[in-house]
Amino acid sequence: MSGDIIELIKENVIQGRVNKDDEGIGEDTIGQPGVTELIKEGLASGVSVSEIINNGLTASMVVVGEKFENEEYYIPDMLASAEAVGAAMELLKPHLAKSGVKPKGKILVATVKGDLHDIGKNIVSILLRGAGYIVIDLGHDVGTQEIVKAVREENPDYLGLSALLTSTMVNMEDTIKALKENGLRDKVKIIIGGAPVSPEYAESIGADGYGADGFHAVSVIETLNGGN
Amino acid sequence: MPREGILINKPIERLSGEQIRLIHDASIEILTNPGLLCFNKKAAEIFQSHGAGVAGVTGSDTPCWHVKIPEKLVSDALDSAPRMVTLGARNPDNVLIMKGDEPRVFFITGSETNIWLDVDFSTYVNKADPTKEVKLPEFQPRRGMVADLCDSAHVCEHLETIDGYIRTVNIQDKDITEDNKDVNKFFACLNNTTKHVMSGLTSLKQLDNVIKMAEIIAGGSTKLKENPLISFITCLVKSPLQFVDDTTETFMEVCKRGLPIVVSSSPQAGTSAPIKEAGIMAQINAEVLAGITLGQLVNKGTPVLYGSVPVRARMDTLGDSYGSVETSQYHVDCTQMARFYNLPNYSTSGVCDTKTPGQQSSIERLFSDIVVALSGPQFLHCAFGLLDCNSVFCLLQAVLDDAHFQMIKFFLKSPRIDEQELDTVKKQIREVVATPQKMFINYIRPVMRSGEISPPYPFEGDGESDSVFALANERLQALRAKPVEHIDPDTTARIFREIPGLLPRLNVYKGESKS
Numbered sequence: 001m002s003g004d005i006i007e008l009i010k011e012n013v014i015q016g017r018v019n020k021d022d023e024g025i026g027e028d029t030i031g032q033p034g035v036t037e038l039i040k041e042g043l044a045s046g047v048s049v050s051e052i053i054n055n056g057l058t059a060s061m062v063v064v065g066e067k068f069e070n071e072e073y074y075i076p077d078m079l080a081s082a083e084a085v086g087a088a089m090e091l092l093k094p095h096l097a098k099s100g101v102k103p104k105g106k107i108l109v110a111t112v113k114g115d116l117h118d119i120g121k122n123i124v125s126i127l128l129r130g131a132g133y134i135v136i137d138l139g140h141d142v143g144t145q146e147i148v149k150a151v152r153e154e155n156p157d158y159l160g161l162s163a164l165l166t167s168t169m170v171n172m173e174d175t176i177k178a179l180k181e182n183g184l185r186d187k188v189k190i191i192i193g194g195a196p197v198s199p200e201y202a203e204s205i206g207a208d209g210y211g212a213d214g215f216h217a218v219s220v221i222e223t224l225n226g227g228n
Numbered sequence: 229m230p231r232e233g234i235l236i237n238k239p240i241e242r243l244s245g246e247q248i249r250l251i252h253d254a255s256i257e258i259l260t261n262p263g264l265l266c267f268n269k270k271a272a273e274i275f276q277s278h279g280a281g282v283a284g285v286t287g288s289d290t291p292c293w294h295v296k297i298p299e300k301l302v303s304d305a306l307d308s309a310p311r312m313v314t315l316g317a318r319n320p321d322n323v324l325i326m327k328g329d330e331p332r333v334f335f336i337t338g339s340e341t342n343i344w345l346d347v348d349f350s351t352y353v354n355k356a357d358p359t360k361e362v363k364l365p366e367f368q369p370r371r372g373m374v375a376d377l378c379d380s381a382h383v384c385e386h387l388e389t390i391d392g393y394i395r396t397v398n399i400q401d402k403d404i405t406e407d408n409k410d411v412n413k414f415f416a417c418l419n420n421t422t423k424h425v426m427s428g429l430t431s432l433k434q435l436d437n438v439i440k441m442a443e444i445i446a447g448g449s450t451k452l453k454e455n456p457l458i459s460f461i462t463c464l465v466k467s468p469l470q471f472v473d474d475t476t477e478t479f480m481e482v483c484k485r486g487l488p489i490v491v492s493s494s495p496q497a498g499t500s501a502p503i504k505e506a507g508i509m510a511q512i513n514a515e516v517l518a519g520i521t522l523g524q525l526v527n528k529g530t531p532v533l534y535g536s537v538p539v540r541a542r543m544d545t546l547g548d549s550y551g552s553v554e555t556s557q558y559h560v561d562c563t564q565m566a567r568f569y570n571l572p573n574y575s576t577s578g579v580c581d582t583k584t585p586g587q588q589s590s591i592e593r594l595f596s597d598i599v600v601a602l603s604g605p606q607f608l609h610c611a612f613g614l615l616d617c618n619s620v621f622c623l624l625q626a627v628l629d630d631a632h633f634q635m636i637k638f639f640l641k642s643p644r645i646d647e648q649e650l651d652t653v654k655k656q657i658r659e660v661v662a663t664p665q666k667m668f669i670n671y672i673r674p675v676m677r678s679g680e681i682s683p684p685y686p687f688e689g690d691g692e693s694d695s696v697f698a699l700a701n702e703r704l705q706a707l708r709a710k711p712v713e714h715i716d717p718d719t720t721a722r723i724f725r726e727i728p729g730l731l732p733r734l735n736v737y738k739g740e741s742k743s
Contacts, residue, residue: 014674025673031455087245122665137664 005042006056009035009088011087013060014067016080018087025077035084039091049092049099053132060131061130074179075214079123082130095211104132105157106224108188111140112171114206117164120194123214124160131218133158144171144178151184158221160211173205190225193217230323231391236331237642239604242557243564252564254510255517256299263471264295264518268476274525275301283306283621295471298527302517305524309404311570313488313531315392315607316455318445318715319422320722323455324392326533326572326615331604333640335633337384337612337626338394340428344372345584345615345622345703365697367584369620372397373402374416374731376621379708381420383613383623386707389633390599391520392424393417394461396613396621401731408729410434411441415460415730418445419715426459432478434729441727450488459488461535461574464522465515467495471522481521483526490574490607492535496548499541509561511706512538518588520571536562542581548617550579551592559596560603567604567621575605581618585697594632598666601636627700627707631686638682712736 015024024034033041042052061074064081067073087160096103109125111118118140125135136154138147145205151159159179163169172192189210192202202210209224211217243251243730265285266272272293278280281296294436315324324334346368354360360658379398401414409430409691417425426439429435436463438458446452462479465679466472482489493515495501501508516534523530542549559575577600611618613626661667675681686703689695714720717737724735732738 016670022670023674025677074676076669076676079669080673119667122667123667123669 006055009056010060013081013084014063016084018084035088039088050093050101071215082126088131099132102104103134106134107158108136108156110138110142111141111162115163115168116140121162124130124217127218144175147175148182150180159188159190166196169196176206191220230325233332233334234637234640236604239331240602248568251509253448255514258514266293266295266471267473268471269589271471271476278525302521305521306569308524308528310531313572315424317424322423326606328570331549333601333608334391335608335610336392337396339400339618340395341367341621343620344376344397345369345620347624351599354701363698367395371400373401374399377416378420381417383707385421386710387630389630393421394426399573406431411437411727411729414438414733422713429459430703431477444723448657456487461490461492463492464519465493467500480526483523483530488531490533490535491516494537497540503588508538513565529618533574536570537576551581551619556599558595559600563603563605573605576609578611627704
């Protein structure tokens with residue numbers, strides 16, 4: 001029974017089906033249980049959280065990664081699968097502590113003040129959730145003090161700052177300065193991303209990393225996380 | 229199922245209805261005043277026997293007749309010429325059905341070039357910084373051989389954007405003579421592609437051998453009529469307004485046999501036709517109408533294509549300037565004229581002036597490929613791989629052209645906007661707007677897999693370097709490695725038994741070196 005459920009979870013993550021209304025990329029899938037329904041069914045029937053995470057979610061993302069490498073899958077496919085894993089993790093969150101499974105880390109993301117562009121930040125959020133992180137998305141056009149407050153309250157392991165405009169990227173530097181002034185800089189690792197920024201810019205403003213795109217951002221955070 | 233081609237939703241037009249009528253009237257007038265010079269006696273006699281004004285020209289070194297074609301003969305010919313022409317193929321899935329009143333475009337290779345361009349890649353190292361190197365193509369021209377024609381037909385078989393095949397290279401092997409060229413070039417094409425094969429004829433004496441070969445492949449003369457897997461192209465009218473003796477003879481003999489044929493005229497604005505658009509249009513239209521009329525007089529109902537290959541002269545050399553913008557204008561005009569007559573149109577695009585693949589070649593060919601295709605000619609001879617105004621063929625360029633045509637074909641698809649589609653997207657918009665992330669990415673996936681999203685340019689390199697040639701060459705080598713769907717052994721054996729003049733090395737089942 002547990003094996004069947006795990007296989008179905010795996011199959012549906014690969015299909016990128018969050019719930020029964022998702023069509024994924026298979027035929028006649030609509031109406032069939034998706035990842036969230038299967039997780040609920042699994043938990044109800046006593047399948048362990050660690051088995052769901054290790055043999056269902058993580059194992060399926062390995063397959064998705066291979067498909068991406070082989071150009072069988074494209075970024076929308078990766079995102080769909082990551083979103084399915086993210087939805088699964090939300091459901092599993094209340095069960096993590098008692099099952100002894102720890103999330104990889106907590107990350108707070110925001111598009112900085114004056115910038116309304118959030119596609120990149122949203123993609124990074126989906127991918128990070130899919131990779132097993134807890135993501136708190138502060139949204140776009142987020143003021144420096146609002147970010148400082150959230151860092152103080154949420155105590156995240158990482159802070160991701162995004163900007164698309166040369167006129168708003170300077171607010172990343174202001175944010176880092178404000179974190180220093182509030183004694184919070186050393187409590188959080190900061191990575192930045194967005195079209196106008198670069199590794200050199202990240203270094204110049206004192207960020208810990210730079211993500212060229214969504215996948216690179218996840219990889220940088222995994223490295224900062226000690227390769228976990 | 230025949231090939232679909234691309235149905236142009238709203239073909240571009242340059243000429244108004246009034247301008248089309250004016251060109252038609254001018255052409256009809258030109259056919260009687262000044263009329264045409266005819267260097268073929270049989271053709272002059274046929275015209276005369278059907279009421280055309282025919283008079284011997286005195287003082288000419290070669291026998292020549294002055295022919296004035298009355299409007300009635302032209303209109304009768306336009307009535308009897310089929311509105312629909314089928315171009316068959318060895319593989320039934322590659323059959324082309326062309327309707328004069330339907331702007332459905334098929335993309336076909338050609339023409340015959342003398343020069344084959346080999347490509348090799350060399351690596352150049354920056355003297356100042358030896359860590360920097362670049363790989364660049366070097367092009368070596370040489371005479372085309374029958375092995376090249378086989379190679380080209382095979383590669384074009386696997387290029388999906390190509391709907392049919394006109395031989396791309398003139399075979400100039402030492403053992404190729406005027407007497408065996410036609411059978412060998414047709415066999416080389418037919419044995420290496422299952423798509424339709426069109427060619428001109430070098431020697432009329434070989435016509436029946438070529439047709440017999442096609443009959444053997446098709447399964448008999450009736451089957452060949454039903455599935456004409458070969459067709460012909462002739463430039464029987466040399467501009468301005470002259471029926472050439474030998475090509476007119478060839479044209480009439482093909483017409484008698486009822487196989488599809490292109491009546492092609494290729495005047496050059498500025499030299500063999502007036503430089504003004506109105507002038508070249510009135511003249512080319514008169515020349516094509518004269519050819520169509522002769523064809524219908526020879527054999528009523530002969531399937532003909534209105535063939536137009538007009539070009540503007542270069543001002544520096546008075547050579548052809550296929551890359552000129554006016555040349556594309558003439559082609560669009562001709563497509564409109566053919567549609568006015570409800571006849572399938574053989575048109576030309578993609579011929580460039582430059583001698584090697586590169587930026588100029590891409591710009592020139594893309595410009596005409598896009599605009600001429602948009603006008604909706606049924607048979608678009610789109611100069612796959614051709615360079616230097618039809619003098620040079622390069623397979624690397626053909627592979628690059630295939631990428632261009634993937635883009636063009638995608639662009640030419642009809643828009644899918646209907647109530648059902650709009651209901652679906654309205655639902656999507658409402659659903660997405662209600663989510664925190666407000667992204668439509670989830671809806672991409674089924675669309676991406678249904679072929680509704682255009683593919684990326686296939687030769688895009690990594691980083692800032694331009695890797696187009698190197699990547700296109702990789703694709704070329706991959707295509708060359710694909711299997712060849714040859715004619716089966718029994719049919720091949722029969723062809724080699726019954727058709728004289730075939731080069732033994734073209735028989736792939738004889739254990740001799742393949743071409």
